[in-house]
Amino acid sequence: MCTPNDKAVLHALFNPNVPFGNFDEQSPGDIEDNEDLDERFPPALLQQVCALERNGVEAAECGDVKTAILRFNEAIVLLPGRASAYNNRAQALRLQGDVTGALKDLDRAVELSGAKGVSGQKALVQRGLILRLQGNDDAARKDLQKAAQLGSAFAKQQLILMNPYAALCNNMLRDMVQKLHQKELNAETHKDVGDDRDA
Incomplete structure (x- = not known):
């Protein structure tokens, strides 16, 4: 049985480009990208x-990672030239602690997608996080950076977090705001004390 929190965490793994908490608005995983690359596959097989x-x-979201991997394996056997199943299997392998296997699948997903489209973007983000x-x-x-160029807001956020100058600026800004807030509190306190004396 999956709790809502479990689903949110698993969704964040399978959909790194979506802001955390918005999983109800998206389709699960990387399964319906509608990428131009999918047009090369027979529709019934796709x-x-x-x-x-x-x-x-769905199996992974409910904690059945073994079944999830079996389904992704079946998908890869049917369409070994499609990046999506490799990307999804990589996430399931990560859940099992197989980081080496996940990286291998993400490398394959990046290669098959040409580091383009939704599949490429997701594989780049996931591989970047592991690295x-x-x-x-x-x-x-x-x-x-490649994922950010493809439009991933999550990748852009991660790049900002990796920038030591941005972190320094954020700390300085936080300190400045706290000092201003403290000055405002002190001014209010002095004003209230002055008002009490006048009365």
Whole structure:
């Protein structure tokens, strides 16, 4: 049984480009990109693969990662040239702790998508996050920059967080706002004390 919080966390893994908490507005996973690349696949086969991926995402959202991986494997066997299933399987592998397998699938998704479209964007974001967690900030920054150029707001946020100057500016701005707020409180306190003396 999935709690709403479990679904939100899993959704964030499968949909890194969507702001956290907006998962009800989006379709699950990377299954219906409507990318031009999908037009090269036979429609009936594509529909079958999308259904398998949808089942896999639903299984993962409910904690059944083994079934999710099986569904993504089936989708990959049917359409090995489609990036989406590799991207989704990578997320399931991450949930299992198989970071090496996830990176391999994300590399394949980036290759198949040509680092373009929704599948490419999602694979770049996910790979960038893994690389960042591994301490490979240069490679992570490159992936996130490509994803940001493709329109990923999440990737743009991550790039800002990785910028030491932005962090420094944010800290300075926070300190300045706190000092201004404190001055306003002090002025209010002195004003109230002065008003009491006049009375």
